[in-house]
Amino acid sequence: MAAADIPIFSMLRDRMRWHQDRQKLLAENVANAETPGYRARDLRSPSFDELVQGNAGSGIGTLRTNERHITGSVQGGSRFQVRRDTGVVTTPDGNRVNLEDEMLKVAQNQMxxxxxxxxxxxxxxxxxxxxGKR
Structure with missing residues (x-):
């Protein structure tokens, strides 16, 4: 069995991908802090139920070992769900990016x-x- 086949490693890799994708969105928010009408975006963290059903990243899917078993349903779409309009305060030009909040999110995401x-x-x-390889 390869290390890539061990479930804990695939879950950790999915979580690292989630943090990488979130970092890209947060960087876009900071870069567009002065863009009129720009709305801040963020990734919604996958819930445990989504992981079990296989709807977030590769997740943990259900295995059907008997034809009488009920099959699980996996929804298509993007790998992670993007939340829009995360900014609370709107400037007169319609921008909803708060740099302080975005930088706090970037620091937390990095940690x-x-x-x-x-x-x-x-x-x-x-x-x-x-x-015994150590």
Whole structure:
């Protein structure tokens, strides 16, 4: 079994992809802070139910082992759901980007990404130790 097939690694990779995609959106928000009519966007964090049903990222899908079992439904669309109009205050030109809030989100996103990558590295280290490769 390859390390890529272990469920915890696929979930951590999906979470890292989510943080990368969120960072791109937050950077767009900061870059368009002076653009008239621009509305801030953010990614909605996948819920546990979506992960179990396989609707967020690769997720955890259901396996049908018997023809009498009920099949799970997986919805199509983008990998992660984008929330629009996250800004609360609107400037006279219609812009809804608050730089302070966006920078706080960027910092929090960076810390969360570092935590996920740390978990990924530690998990790989545990597997290497178990295999005697350390």
């Amino acid at each position: 969360d990404y570092q935590a996920v990558t740390g978990l990924y590295q530690r998990s790989l280290g545990l597997i290497r130790t178990a295999l």
